Amino acid sequence: MKTQVGIIGGGPSGLLLSQLLDLQGINNILLEKHSREYVLGRIRAGVLEHGFADLMREAKCGARMDAEGEIHDGFFIAHDGVKDRVDLKGLTGGNSVVVYGQTELTRDLYDARAAMGGNIIHNAEDVKPHDITTDAPYLTYRNGDDIIRIDCDYIIGADGFHGVSRKSIPKDKIALYERVYPFGWLGVLSRTKPVSPELIYAKHERGFALCSMRSQTLSRYYIQVPLTDTVEDWSDEAFWEELKQRLPAEVAANLETGPSIEKSIAPLRSFVAEPMRYGNMFLAGDAAHIVPPTGARGLNSAASDIYYLYHAMLDHYKNGDDTGLETYSQKALARVWKGQRFSWWMTTLLHRFPENSGFDDKLQQTDLEYLLSSEKALASLAENYVGLPF
Numbered sequence: 001m002k003t004q005v006g007i008i009g010g011g012p013s014g015l016l017l018s019q020l021l022d023l024q025g026i027n028n029i030l031l032e033k034h035s036r037e038y039v040l041g042r043i044r045a046g047v048l049e050h051g052f053a054d055l056m057r058e059a060k061c062g063a064r065m066d067a068e069g070e071i072h073d074g075f076f077i078a079h080d081g082v083k084d085r086v087d088l089k090g091l092t093g094g095n096s097v098v099v100y101g102q103t104e105l106t107r108d109l110y111d112a113r114a115a116m117g118g119n120i121i122h123n124a125e126d127v128k129p130h131d132i133t134t135d136a137p138y139l140t141y142r143n144g145d146d147i148i149r150i151d152c153d154y155i156i157g158a159d160g161f162h163g164v165s166r167k168s169i170p171k172d173k174i175a176l177y178e179r180v181y182p183f184g185w186l187g188v189l190s191r192t193k194p195v196s197p198e199l200i201y202a203k204h205e206r207g208f209a210l211c212s213m214r215s216q217t218l219s220r221y222y223i224q225v226p227l228t229d230t231v232e233d234w235s236d237e238a239f240w241e242e243l244k245q246r247l248p249a250e251v252a253a254n255l256e257t258g259p260s261i262e263k264s265i266a267p268l269r270s271f272v273a274e275p276m277r278y279g280n281m282f283l284a285g286d287a288a289h290i291v292p293p294t295g296a297r298g299l300n301s302a303a304s305d306i307y308y309l310y311h312a313m314l315d316h317y318k319n320g321d322d323t324g325l326e327t328y329s330q331k332a333l334a335r336v337w338k339g340q341r342f343s344w345w346m347t348t349l350l351h352r353f354p355e356n357s358g359f360d361d362k363l364q365q366t367d368l369e370y371l372l373s374s375e376k377a378l379a380s381l382a383e384n385y386v387g388l389p390f
């Protein structure tokens with residue numbers, strides 16, 4: 001097979017790029033390791049910045065997001081038994097975020113690709129990029145006993161943190177920057193009414209908690225847990241009890257509980273691979289960078305990569321101009337690092353760090369008091385949360 005752009009990974013990054021390129025008449029084939037059902041079974045992000053929402057509209061995938069997603073003009077920070085509102089709209093001069101689940105967004109992208117006859121190959125085993133540094137790179141994958149080859153101009157590595165593309169780059173050609181945190185998030189999805197119309201990020205001496213949602217009948221909650229905990233350690237009852245303890249009493253009193261329909265633990269990690277290009281392969285999304293979910297930046301950073309990559313590909317194929325491709329890594333990384341800084345800061349501000357000294361705890365408390373008392377500090381938080389310009 002032959003195509004212009006060979007994409008590895010059918011998560012939001014790969015699908016969005018595939019759709020945008022196809023709309024412009026740029027051929028592409030996407031290889032996904034798992035089935036569509038498996039990909040849609042992963043419960044992940046919930047908050048989209050407005051730039052991402054615009055990109056979904058440009059990809060002609062915004063109709064259901066606009067109809068069913070909720071625009072949130074603010075969120076709460078709970079601490080010391082009270083909650084303070086961060087007025088995103090007021091602080092940013094009119095910006096907000098869209099609460100719409102990654103699962104739904106991915107479903108919309110799959111449906112749009114299917115409607116256009118997009119070439120998406122699921123259950124592609126042993127995907128490998130070859131001859132990446134030549135003008136004739138190609139991909140192979142296995143289907144049963146057959147090895148299938150796809151020749152292309154460019155390879156896109158959009159295969160997430162555990163994918164094959166970043167690992168195909170020689171170690172001396174890529175720098176990895178990483179911080180792992182000494183805790184994870186235990187997440188629960190339940191068919192219950194969200195406890196608050198806007199998200200609540202809670203700092204508590206027992207650990208961080210987050211009240212989020214997917215709709216007015218579907219709630220998503222998280223609590224900080226030690227890395228040694230497993231899902232089996234947490235019955236639904238134990239989860240709800242712990243969550244209540246970490247919320248202000250008036251919030252806890254209104255919490256509607258019910259059976260979990262999904263429960264998982266995600267470790268928290270900050271990670272960046274530099275550069276995001278090797279030869280004719282470009283990395284995008286979680287394949288190149290991971291953030292702890294506290295600032296809701298992960299999926300949004302992936303979207304900004306796709307924005308730069310899409311425009312670079314357009315310039316190449318439509319105008320014969322390679323400046324965008326040549327500057328992709330540098331441009332994408334500049335924004336990625338700002339997302340890293342913000343996610344690290346918000347994580348550090350709101351979580352309990354078991355190894356912290358009394359001095360560290362005092363500084364953390366002071367950081368929060370300063371934030372909540374300073375319009376300028378809040379404006380900086382809001383500007384980052386709604387998403388810096390592409």
Ligand code: RFL
Nearest residue numbers: 009011012013033044045046159160285286297298299300
């Ligand atoms: P994905 O979604 O991991 O998709 C990569 C795809 O590649 C496939 N793959 C392969 N395919 C072929 N061959 C191989 N060898 C392959 N290896 C892997 C995989 O099966 C998969 O389908 O990466 P992508 O597309 O870059 O998207 C990134 C986002 O998924 C991620 O950044 C967000 O989910 C992060 N995140 C959040 N981001 C936000 O912007 N806002 C949020 O509110 C938010 N909340 C979260 C989050 C992530 C979480 N977890 C579980 C890590 C909450 C959580 C709990």
Ligand code: PHB
Nearest residue numbers: 045046212293294295296
């Ligand atoms: C979510 O709803 O899954 C979610 C929301 C905000 C975050 C992280 C996750 O910061």
